[in-house]
Amino acid sequence: MATITKYRKKNGELSYSATVRVKQGGKVIFSASRSFPKESLARAWAQRVEIEAAAPGFIEQQAAAGITLGEIITRYREEMSQQDRLGRTKGYVLQALLRSSITDRPAAEIETEDYIEYGRMRQAEGASPATVFQDVSAIHTALIHAKTNWKMSLDINPLNSAITQLRSAGVIGKSRQRDRRPTEDELLRILKWLNDRQHRQNGHIPHCDIVRFAVATCMRLAEIGRIRWADLDETKRLILVRERKDPSNKYTNDQWLPLLGEAWDIVQAQPRIDERIFPYQMKSVSAAWERGCKALGIHGLRFHDLRHHGVSLLFEQGLAIQEVALVSGHKTWTNLKRYTNLRPESLHDKLPRARPETPKPPLITTLSAGGLYMGGWANAQDVAQTFDLDHDDTQSMEIIFAADCAEAGACVVFIDSGTLFVATSPDSTRDWLPEPTSLNRLRHRTMTGKMGRAPDGTNTYGRQLLESITQRLSQE
Structure with a gap:
């Protein structure tokens, strides 16, 4: 709607101010004003602006005109x-990128030459072609996102033209392929360093399990942190990895992955205390890896190199290209896949177990009076009889968990007068020596293998212990 206002200037001349405003939802989303010496000129200008404002995309163009590239990148991030x-x-x-001067300019005003100048400036600073490509690719992704998802009227052609010219000039390019793999000695040393670290106070993250799992599955660290118990196929020994990285299909690339070798045993050893199998900050895992490499003098080895190492091991163990692709998730074997119909669970027959499986009779599990009993114990009376406890010792005791694993030891967790206690026996001896504890301390001891794990690394009762205690205390 246009408004024409007549007013007199300081020199006495008449002037006509034309204002055009466009509202949506009661808010002014576009406004333009201009003064003219004649009313007819003011009305003609206002009519032209109204017609332009009614054209598709005009409002979006005006809205995008003043938004800087930095504001787009910040919102996208x-x-x-x-x-x-x-x-x-x-x-x-x-x-x-947000520290660069190019992001201070309105995105709609940045031309091809500006992007080329930015690329050459980064090259002069010593950035490699791959690094410069990461920069312009990130800008391109942010602009496409703004155009597609925020309906901003942005012209991507100047950046596309700049990318073509920068690539032709060698300013941008692909990264060199890494071939760094840990040697057997390096892997043993860093696993020992991480094992010592996780046995310290507050070392609740099973770093060694995660490293060994990364090698066995060829999974990226972020993918390891996302996998969930609900996506585990216990029958086929598969895990569904959701939103696996894929340049052509970023967010819907879900893949079933066979848990080969020791990967299955590692998963089964984890306590089910969260919907995720590894409910930890993966940044902490990566940071511990980097600190370990630095402390041991291991140079140029990244956590992501474990993925390359795992893929190489699969080839070295005799798997074909299409079989390795089922583990790694690569899709470069498309032509071969037309003539192949593999089931991922069939790969279990291809590799030997990480440890020979010897038949072990499962521990008998019994629920009694709200407590979980395993092995040779079925109720509180069995516990009292084993440790020769009388009625005075047990009358105020509420047993939450008790496991008798013969030579592998025993454990009793109970509440007495509001305090949580644990009594453990490391071998076949049964001495009643309870000590006060806490849920965090028990979690730390089970996750680090100090309780409930056999010498060969298999779970004895640690997972069941942590699950039962967590469930019981969460009810209070």
């Missing part, structure tokens, strides 16, 4: 972080 879709590397790239 926040949205991706909230949706847990921002990888660590891309987060670093976007953060570095």
Whole structure:
């Protein structure tokens, strides 16, 4: 709606001010004003602006005109972080871009020459072609996201043209393929370092299990942190890896992965205290790996190199290309796949077990008076008889968990007068020496293998212990 206002200037001349405003939902989303010496000129201008404002995309163009590239990148980064879709590397790239002067300019005003100048400036600073490509690729992704998801009227052609010219000039390019693998000695040393670390106070993250699992499955660290118990196929020994990285299909690439070798045993040894199998901060895992490599003088070895190492081991053990692709998730064997119909669970027959499985009779599990009893115990009377406890010793005792594993030891967890106690026996001896404890302390001891894990690394009762205690105490 146009408004024409007549007013007199300081020199006495008449002037006509034309104002055009467009409202949506009661808010002004576009406004333009201009003064003219004649009323007819003011009305003609206002009519032209009204026609332009009614054209498709005009309002969006005006809205995008003043938004800087930095504002677009900031909003894009926040949205991706909230949706847990921002990888660590891309987060670093976007953060570095926000420190560049090019992001201070309105995105609609940046031309091809500006992007080319930015690329050459980064090259002059010593950035490799792969690093410069990461920068312009991140800008491109943010602009496409703004155009597609926020309906911003942005022209991507200047950036596309700049990418073509920068690639032709060698300013941007693909990264060199890494071939770094840990040697057997390096892997043993860092596993020992991580094992010592996780046995210290507050070392609740099973770093060694995660490292060995990464090698056995060829999974990325972020993928390991996302896998869930609900996606575990116990019959076929498969795990569904959701939203696996794929350049052509980023967010719907769910794949079934066979848990080969020791991967299955590692999963089964984890306590089910969370919907995720490894409910830990993967940044902490990566940081511990980097600190371990630095402390041991191991240079140039990244956690992601374990994926390359795992893939190489599968080839070395005799798996074919299409079989390895079922584990790694690569899709470069498309032509071969037309003539192949493999089931991922069939790969279990291809590799030997990480440990020879010797038949072991399962521990008998019994629920009695709200407590979980395993092995040679079925109720509180069995526990009292084993430790020669009388009625005065047990009348105020509420047993939550009790496991008698013969030579593998025994454990009793109970509440007495509001205090949590644990009594353990490391071998076949049965001495009643309870000590006060806490849920966090029990969690630490089970996760680090100090309780409930046999010398060969298999779970004895640790997982059941942690699950029963967590469930029981959560009810209070």
